[in-house]
Amino acid sequence: MAKILTIEDDETTAREILDELRQHGFEVDWANDGHDGLNMALNGHYDLITMDRMLPSMDGLTIVSTLRGKQIDTPILMISALSDVDERVDGLRAGGDDYLVKPFASEEMAARVEVLLRRHNRQERQTRLCVAELELDLVARQAVRGDRTLDLLPTEFRLLEYMMRNFGQILTRTMLFESVWGYHFDPGTNIIDVHIGRLRRKVDAPGSPPLIHTVRGSGYMLSERL
Amino acid sequence: MSVSELSRTVAFRLTLFYSLFFTTCVILLLGFVYWQTATEMTRRVDQVLRLEQQRLTALPADQLTDEINDSILRDQRHIYFYGLFAADGQLIEGNVRELPHDIPANGRIYKADMLAANMPSQPLLSHVLLVRLGSGDTLLIGHDAQQLIEFGEVMKRALYWGGSLTILIGLMFGLALSFRPLRRVEQIQQVCELIMGGNIRQRLPLSGHRDELDMLAAIVNRMLDEVERLMSEVKSVGDNIAHDLRTPLTRLRAVLYRLQQQLGDAPAKRAMADQMMSEVDSLLLRFRALLRISEIENLQRRAGFRVIRLKEILEQAVNFIEPVAEDKAIALSMTAEPTEPIHGDGELMFEAIVNILDNAIKFTPTGGRVTVRLLQGAEGAQIDIIDSGTGIKENERAAVLNRFHRGGDDLRPPGYGLGLSIVMAIIKLHDFRFEFGGADPGTRATIFCWPHSV
Numbered sequence: 013m014a015k016i017l018t019i020e021d022d023e024t025t026a027r028e029i030l031d032e033l034r035q036h037g038f039e040v041d042w043a044n045d046g047h048d049g050l051n052m053a054l055n056g057h058y059d060l061i062t063m064d065r066m067l068p069s070m071d072g073l074t075i076v077s078t079l080r081g082k083q084i085d086t087p088i089l090m091i092s093a094l095s096d097v098d099e100r101v102d103g104l105r106a107g108g109d110d111y112l113v114k115p116f117a118s119e120e121m122a123a124r125v126e127v128l129l130r131r132h133n134r135q136e137r138q139t140r141l142c143v144a145e146l147e148l149d150l151v152a153r154q155a156v157r158g159d160r161t162l163d164l165l166p167t168e169f170r171l172l173e174y175m176m177r178n179f180g181q182i183l184t185r186t187m188l189f190e191s192v193w194g195y196h197f198d199p200g201t202n203i204i205d206v207h208i209g210r211l212r213r214k215v216d217a218p219g220s221p222p223l224i225h226t227v228r229g230s231g232y233m234l235s236e237r238l
Numbered sequence: 239m240s241v242s243e244l245s246r247t248v249a250f251r252l253t254l255f256y257s258l259f260f261t262t263c264v265i266l267l268l269g270f271v272y273w274q275t276a277t278e279m280t281r282r283v284d285q286v287l288r289l290e291q292q293r294l295t296a297l298p299a300d301q302l303t304d305e306i307n308d309s310i311l312r313d314q315r316h317i318y319f320y321g322l323f324a325a326d327g328q329l330i331e332g333n334v335r336e337l338p339h340d341i342p343a344n345g346r347i348y349k350a351d352m353l354a355a356n357m358p359s360q361p362l363l364s365h366v367l368l369v370r371l372g373s374g375d376t377l378l379i380g381h382d383a384q385q386l387i388e389f390g391e392v393m394k395r396a397l398y399w400g401g402s403l404t405i406l407i408g409l410m411f412g413l414a415l416s417f418r419p420l421r422r423v424e425q426i427q428q429v430c431e432l433i434m435g436g437n438i439r440q441r442l443p444l445s446g447h448r449d450e451l452d453m454l455a456a457i458v459n460r461m462l463d464e465v466e467r468l469m470s471e472v473k474s475v476g477d478n479i480a481h482d483l484r485t486p487l488t489r490l491r492a493v494l495y496r497l498q499q500q501l502g503d504a505p506a507k508r509a510m511a512d513q514m515m516s517e518v519d520s521l522l523l524r525f526r527a528l529l530r531i532s533e534i535e536n537l538q539r540r541a542g543f544r545v546i547r548l549k550e551i552l553e554q555a556v557n558f559i560e561p562v563a564e565d566k567a568i569a570l571s572m573t574a575e576p577t578e579p580i581h582g583d584g585e586l587m588f589e590a591i592v593n594i595l596d597n598a599i600k601f602t603p604t605g606g607r608v609t610v611r612l613l614q615g616a617e618g619a620q621i622d623i624i625d626s627g628t629g630i631k632e633n634e635r636a637a638v639l640n641r642f643h644r645g646g647d648d649l650r651p652p653g654y655g656l657g658l659s660i661v662m663a664i665i666k667l668h669d670f671r672f673e674f675g676g677a678d679p680g681t682r683a684t685i686f687c688w689p690h691s692v
Contacts (some may be wrong), residue, residue, distance in 0.1 A: 024489075028489070028492060032492075033423035069242060088671070098542065115484055115485045115487075116488065117488060117491055117492060117495070118492045118495070119492075119495055148430075167558075168556060181316070193558060193586055194552070195531065195589070197585065197589050198523075198526050198527075198530070200591065203558065203559060203561075203562055203592075203596070204405075206561040206562045206565055207561050209561070209565075211559075211560045228498060228512070229494075229495050229498055229512075230495075230514050
């Protein structure tokens with residue numbers, strides 16, 4: 013079971029994060045100030061840290077750079093009320109792995125935690141991704157399901173690649189938009205749904221068991237079964 | 239600045255009025271001088287005639303012919319007429335051809351055309367008197383009045399040229415005087431247009447001469463300060479509300495989400511929970527858009543600006559929105575001329591273009607067409623997004639760009655207002671200009687990608 017440290021000074025927000033993560037089956041510790049948080053992070057062998065960007069006694073950015081300076085590469089999810097692009101860039105440059113803007117939907121936070129944990133444990137250098145009978149050849153840029161070659165547009169290929177790399181994980185629309193298109197604003201409309209719909213028609217042909225699933229209220233998941 | 243504009247200024251009208259008034263005075267003055275001079279000249283001529291009459295009538299009859307001859311010889315300027323006529327009208331001596339018939343020989347002075355003996359073809363206007371002598375002969379003494387006529391001519395010329403010149407100089411002077419205030423008015427007009435375009439930070443220029451225009455401009459500037467203060471107050475209240483409500487809304491959504499997960503197989507309850515969830519989501523979407531607008535408005539103008547290529551951004555945006563168009567069977571196409579790279583925030587430009595494209599597709603009926611054009615104009619790059627939808631009425635085009643505005647008919651899809659407000663905030667941050675125009679049929683949304691402030 014993964015062990016997570018939450019550094020957050022606002023009790024309500026902390027309670028939300030703790031509840032949500034525990035519900036997902038994680039073991040969660042809570043530090044409500046920067047110094048304690050840094051000490052716990054240095055000594056506690058955590059699999060992941062969620063951290064407020066602005067903390068009393070020590071700034072979130074300082075904690076991240078201190079940890080990275082000590083060669084501790086625990087994945088860090090930065091949570092901040094500052095949504096400015098520059099703030100995001102600063103957070104990621106200091107060594108954060110992902111950046112979430114307050115207020116956030118708890119399942120969005122949980123989904124990001126799951127993806128970070130998964131990314132940390134996997135080999136990035138794969139050239140071939142497989143889920144059930146779906147195969148993605150990253151070198152030949154080719155997708156095959158069973159004996160059927162899928163005719164994918166470049167965007168669809170990137171979307172499928174991201175979903176396959178994170179198979180079995182809930183992926184929110186924002187996460188898909190950020191990873192596939194590289195932008196950080198809220199597209200606001202159902203454009204992502206339309207893209208998924210188009211990909212789904214190609215991947216899940218009638219008759220074959222569906223691989224792309226809609227997760228009610230959250231987003232999408234690629235897996236053999238929901 | 240045209241002459242017709244200049245001629246409508248107060249300065250010009252005052253100058254023109256003044257020069258007309260001055261010209262009238264000059265005419266009156268010259269007229270008075272003419273009148274006085276002419277009267278005096280006439281009086282003198284008449285006096286001379288009287289003296290001549292006295293001199294000649296006092297002479298004995300036998301010397302009269304010689305004296306008339308002498309007088310004619312002495313008159314080297316040829317301005318006197320003398321004539322001694324017999325009772326039957328025959329000329330005895332003199333330099334006139336004949337006795338004027340219409341003048342009675344009563345010693346009074348008349349004006350008449352005289353024919354000189356040496357110039358019979360040209361009648362000369364003269365002052366003439368006839369006297370019956372004791373011998374029965376008639377004596378004519380005349381004095382040429384041509385000088386008076388010539389003097390009148392000179393006066394008329396003086397009036398004509400003097401008057402014309404005064405009016406002409408007055409006109410030019412008036413135009414010159416109008417030039418400066420009119421240029422100030424034009425500057426003020428330009429600034430006002432910027433302010434009306436939403437650039438509320440602009441202020442009217444002051445010349446420092448403390449003239450009436452400066453006084454007006456200073457009053458307007460104070461008014462603008464107050465308007466700006468009020469606007470920012472209202473806006474910050476709005477932003478604070480959005481900000482404060484967002485956190486409880488997000489928590490509400492979290493609780494709903496948990497409820498949704500725990501409901502299990504109870505279709506009726508699930509449907510209710512789903513509906514609640516979608517309402518909360520649409521609320522959150524609106525608050526996020528509101529906050530996004532104020533976030534963009536508060537961005538430091540040049541902080542995130544880099545050199546960006548519009549063609550790439552447009553291609554990405556078209557590519558991103560293309561499946562939505564395809565779902566509605568709308569033909570989405572793009573043409574791009576080579577354009578200069580511009581200075582801007584690529585992410586924000588992408589957001590703006592996606593928003594415009596999204597709107598264009600929403601308002602275009604199934605089977606329609608949306609065209610994206612990138613053009614290089616003289617001043618810079620221009621992006622046209624043309625749809626074949628219902629179009630926006632000409633009088634609604636400006637209102638559509640305001641926050642929260644939705645088209646008049648409620649049949650239009652939701653989410654129209656805020657998307658465009660985000661677009662406007664982005665365009666303003668870049669100092670570009672955005673406008674809606676008509677296409678036939680449909681709407682043309684255009685971004686003019688070059689700086690528009692002064």
